[in-house]
Amino acid sequence: ALVRERGLELARLVRIDGQVVGARRRAGDDPCLPDAGGREAARQVYGMSVYAVENLGVSIGGEALVRGVSFSIAAGECVALVGESGSGKSLTCLTPFGLSPGIASGTARLGETDLCGMAEDDLRPIRAADVGFVFQQPLTALTPHLTVGAQLAEAAMQAGGPRPSHADMAAMLERVGLTVHKDKFPGQLSGGQQQRVAIARALSMDPIVM
Numbered sequence: 747a748l749v750r751e752r753g754l755e756l757a758r759l760v761r762i763d764g765q766v767v768g769a770r771r772r773a774g775d776d777p778c779l780p781d782a783g784g785r786e787a788a789r790q791v792y793g794m795s796v797y798a799v800e801n802l803g804v805s806i807g808g809e810a811l812v813r814g815v816s817f818s819i820a821a822g823e824c825v826a827l828v829g830e831s832g833s834g835k836s837l838t839c840l841t842p843f844g845l846s847p848g849i850a851s852g853t854a855r856l857g858e859t860d861l862c863g864m865a866e867d868d869l870r871p872i873r874a875a876d877v878g879f880v881f882q883q884p885l886t887a888l889t890p891h892l893t894v895g896a897q898l899a900e901a902a903m904q905a906g907g908p909r910p911s912h913a914d915m916a917a918m919l920e921r922v923g924l925t926v927h928k929d930k931f932p933g934q935l936s937g938g939q940q941q942r943v944a945i946a947r948a949l950s951m952d953p954i955v956m
Contacts, residue, residue: 794820794821795818795819795820795855796819796820796821796856796857796954796955797818797819797854797855797856797954797955798817798818798819798853798854798855799815799816799817799818799838799842799852799853799854799855800816800852800853800854800855801814801815801816801851801852801853802814802815802816802838802841802842802850802851802852802853802854802862803815803850803851803852804834804837804838804841804846804848804849804850804851805848805849805851806847806848806849811834811837811848812834812837812838812841812848815834815838815852819955827839836882842854842861842862843861843869843872843873843877843879844861844864844866844869844870844873845873845879850862850863856872856876856877856954856955857954859872874904874905874951875904875905875906875951875953876953876954876955877953877954877955877956878947878948878949878951878953878955878956879948879956880941880944880945880948880956881944884932884937884940884941884943884944885932885933885937885940887944888932888940888943888944888947889932890931890932890933891931892931893928893929893930893931894919894924894927894928894929894930894931894932894935894943895912895915895928895929897943897947898910898915898918898919898928898943898946898947898950899915901947901948901950901951902914902950902951904951905950905951905952905953907951907952910950912928915928916928918946918949918950919942919943919946921946921949922942922943922945922946922949923942924939924942924943924946927939927943
């Protein structure tokens with residue numbers, strides 16, 4: 747049965763190949779979720795797949811580490827992969843985008859583009875403009891010698907947009923609950939604040955999927 751949780755609709759857990767469990771939920775009216783306008787726009791196209799993985803496999807050194815993973819993400823939808831340490835969650839998420847040493851098989855379509863087997867030169871602009879990444883360890887993912895504002899501006903511009911104004915950057919930070927941190931360096935922030943900056947940075951490029 748469906749589970750109601752703080753205004754969100756959480757669908758059945760789906761076990762993938764006995765090792766990874768997927769949970770999906772649709773953005774609703776929960777005030778804890780950012781950007782109500784964005785959620786409203788997302789609901790209008792809910793059900794349209796923006797990223798779809800089918801029969802994904804990942805191998806390293808000839809050894810198959812991930813087998814037969816399939817899932818899709820619709821506009822406005824949140825999907826979680828949950829499993830034991832070493833079950834293949836990170837490889838499943840990162841390998842199609844060229845961010846792991848693994849070799850991907852099967853298909854991983856971002857829109858109409860199949861990422862599996864693409865050359866690094868072709869994947870790089872997709873990562874820069876279409877996908878927002880929030881890595882597990884924010885302090886190592888953020889650039890230590892750049893201020894928070896500089897990192898937000900860099901991310902927005904690498905996606906092809908103009909340099910954001912001070913008001914734009916303040917809005918990016920306010921969206922994740924940070925208000926006066928634009929001129930600080932990552933080392934001056936707590937771990938939770940660093941993670942919020944990483945989320946704001948990923949969102950600054952207006953990605954198709956994060």
